[in-house]
Amino acid sequence: MDTKSDNDVMNIPALGTPLLDVRGLHVAYGASEVLHGVDLKIGHGEIVVLMGRNGMGKTTLMKSLIGNLPIREGSIFLDGKQITYLPAYKRVEVGLAYVPQGRMIFPTMTVKENIETGLFVRGEKSVPENLYDIFPVLREMGSRRGGNLSGGQQQQLAIARALATRPKVLLLDEPTEGVQPSIIQEMAHTLKKIRDNSGLSIMVSEQVLSFALDIADRILVIEGGNIVHQTTKANVDVDLLTRFLSV
Amino acid sequence: MLSGYSFNDLASIFVMQSFAGLILFSVFLLMALGLAIVFGQMGVINMAHGEFMILGAYTTYVCSYIFAQWMPALFGLYFFIAVILSFIVAGAVGMFLEWSLIRFLYKRPLDTLLATWGVSLILQQIFRSTFGAREVGVTLPDWMMGSWNLSETIQIPINGMIVIAITLLITIVIYGLLYKSGWGKQVRAVMQNRTMAGDVGINTERVDRFTFGLGCGVAGVAGAAFTMIGSTSPTAGQQYIVDTFLVVAFGGTESLGGTIASAFSISQARSILEFFLSGSMAQVLVLLTVIGILMLRPQGLFALKVRR
Ligand SMILES: Nc1ncnc2c1ncn2[C@@H]1O[C@H](COP(=O)(O)OP(=O)(O)OP(=O)(O)O)[C@@H](O)[C@H]1O
Numbered sequence: 256m257d258t259k260s261d262n263d264v265m266n267i268p269a270l271g272t273p274l275l276d277v278r279g280l281h282v283a284y285g286a287s288e289v290l291h292g293v294d295l296k297i298g299h300g301e302i303v304v305l306m307g308r309n310g311m312g313k314t315t316l317m318k319s320l321i322g323n324l325p326i327r328e329g330s331i332f333l334d335g336k337q338i339t340y341l342p343a344y345k346r347v348e349v350g351l352a353y354v355p356q357g358r359m360i361f362p363t364m365t366v367k368e369n370i371e372t373g374l375f376v377r378g379e380k381s382v383p384e385n386l387y388d389i390f391p392v393l394r395e396m397g398s399r400r401g402g403n404l405s406g407g408q409q410q411q412l413a414i415a416r417a418l419a420t421r422p423k424v425l426l427l428d429e430p431t432e433g434v435q436p437s438i439i440q441e442m443a444h445t446l447k448k449i450r451d452n453s454g455l456s457i458m459v460s461e462q463v464l465s466f467a468l469d470i471a472d473r474i475l476v477i478e479g480g481n482i483v484h485q486t487t488k489a490n491v492d493v494d495l496l497t498r499f500l501s502v
Numbered sequence: 503m504l505s506g507y508s509f510n511d512l513a514s515i516f517v518m519q520s521f522a523g524l525i526l527f528s529v530f531l532l533m534a535l536g537l538a539i540v541f542g543q544m545g546v547i548n549m550a551h552g553e554f555m556i557l558g559a560y561t562t563y564v565c566s567y568i569f570a571q572w573m574p575a576l577f578g579l580y581f582f583i584a585v586i587l588s589f590i591v592a593g594a595v596g597m598f599l600e601w602s603l604i605r606f607l608y609k610r611p612l613d614t615l616l617a618t619w620g621v622s623l624i625l626q627q628i629f630r631s632t633f634g635a636r637e638v639g640v641t642l643p644d645w646m647m648g649s650w651n652l653s654e655t656i657q658i659p660i661n662g663m664i665v666i667a668i669t670l671l672i673t674i675v676i677y678g679l680l681y682k683s684g685w686g687k688q689v690r691a692v693m694q695n696r697t698m699a700g701d702v703g704i705n706t707e708r709v710d711r712f713t714f715g716l717g718c719g720v721a722g723v724a725g726a727a728f729t730m731i732g733s734t735s736p737t738a739g740q741q742y743i744v745d746t747f748l749v750v751a752f753g754g755t756e757s758l759g760g761t762i763a764s765a766f767s768i769s770q771a772r773s774i775l776e777f778f779l780s781g782s783m784a785q786v787l788v789l790l791t792v793i794g795i796l797m798l799r800p801q802g803l804f805a806l807k808v809r810r
């Protein structure tokens with residue numbers, strides 16, 4: 256494997272002390288281990304794209320970061336706090352937010368109520384206006400049931416719900432899945448705007464290379480439960496990435 | 503079965519049986535609300551739900567005893583105090599049960615079934631040791647004993663009207679809690695997707711404990727109402743738990759309206775049929791109808807239409 260770019264990553268000045276620091280993460284489903292010691296760091300305000308083919312462990316990593324899967328070995332630090340053993344809702348309190356693959360909005364609750372479920376952790380009462388400014392369609396559809404939205408609208412809803420918790424790090428698992436190409440571009444634009452305006456960090460798992468190149472400050476490749484390649488946007492080797500992503 | 507009754511007789515029977523059915527409806531509804539909320543949110547089938555009702559009934563009994571012994575002047579009001587106390591006692595015991603036992607079993611539905619069944623036996627034994635195996639009844643204050651003569655042949659008992667009023671009040675309060683309060687929003691989120699609710703920062707453990715306590719507390723109030731239509735014994739809850747399961751299955755656990763409509767139709771069918779047929783025939787007929795309907799609509803009669 257190409258390891259030259261690994262060294263580049265370690266020397267990114269902007270990284271400073273990482274906001275999210277994952278060390279030697281081992282995660283298993285019952286007896287079968289799926290993540291074999293994942294290390295990754297995300298800096299303040301950084302957008303990191305996690306790429307990998309189907310079944311390589313992207314979702315598993317996301318779920319173990321937010322706290323939906325128990326961690327067998329290793330540790331997770333967020334903003335200097337050890338969160339490895341906290342239940343999900345406490346990790347959200349510390350500053351993680353999660354948009355799962357498949358969106359998982361609450362189907363029989365209205366759009367507005369769906370967003371409001373994210374407010375409790377900060378003890379806030381009403382949805383911040385700027386969320387509606389980012390996703391105007393959600394304002395229009397406030398009283399519709401979440402389950403009756405289109406896939407793309409549900410994706411926006413899930414992101415808004417996650418942002419309502421005022422995260423430091425936003426985790427997005429394959430947000431472009433089932434979304435048409437023109438909207439994918441718009442989504443990349445929106446996510447970058449969110450990062451620029453609020454300074455949060457984003458880790459997004461992805462299989463669409465154009466989206467990744469569009470949005471990433473840094474790209475990681477996961478294969479068989481290990482991070483096998485890392486590169487900054489500036490040093491990206493498109494051919495190499497394409498090879499990683501093709502079967 | 504209708505021969506031998508004049509039209510006027512039939513009308514009166516219908517009105518009075520409907521009213522008797524309304525008291526039954528109150529008990530069913532309160533029981534089913536608690537069971538449905540707990541099942542809907544936590545997937546826990548609480549086999550001890552009937553015992554929580556009886557806990558409320560005994561609380562009411564103790565309350566009436568204390569008032570009669572030491573505060574006879576205030577006896578007329580004991581029932582209202584008893585309703586509140588029943589809620590608090592049953593709710594507190596419920597929260598304790600959730601904390602000490604149920605929360606360790608959330609991912610194992612069969613184990614919760616067994617464990618809560620065990621709890622129901624334990625509670626029955628505690629009742630037996632404390633109050634004896636014999637049935638106890640409460641004496642109603644005089645003003646609640648009367649009835650209101652709507653016409654010569656139609657009499658509506660006052661205690662029944664009070665029970666119905668309390669049930670309405672509690673249903674409205676629960677509706678408000680579930681659909682208008684922040685707590686309710688958290689409950690509904692946990693009901694629909696427990697993992698995701700945690701992922702958006704909802705403290706699911708705390709929501710579970712409150713919900714379980716609320717469900718048991720409402721069963722306690724059902725018990726207070728029950729003292730007006732039956733006598734309390736350690737095992738009296740068992741007779742109601744089956745009907746309550748029926749109401750919940752029939753109505754589905756998704757909407758409060760479904761539970762209400764289901765409790766209403768089952769109690770009315772029971773009560774009106776009971777006048778003409780024997781009690782057990784009425785029971786069988788209702789059961790068969792419900793099973794028939796559930797075969798056509800397994801998600802319950804009142805499931806919401808929404809993509810998921
Ligand atoms: N609940 C589970 N039990 C057992 N094995 C699982 C479970 N979920 C995932 N796996 C296995 O873990 C591996 C990684 O799966 P994961 O869902 O993390 O992949 P992914 O990279 O998200 O794939 P995709 O792009 O298809 O979403 C796969 O081999 C999968 O079969």
Ligand SMILES: [Mg+2]
Pocket residue numbers: 313314315356428429
């Ligand atoms: Mg996945």
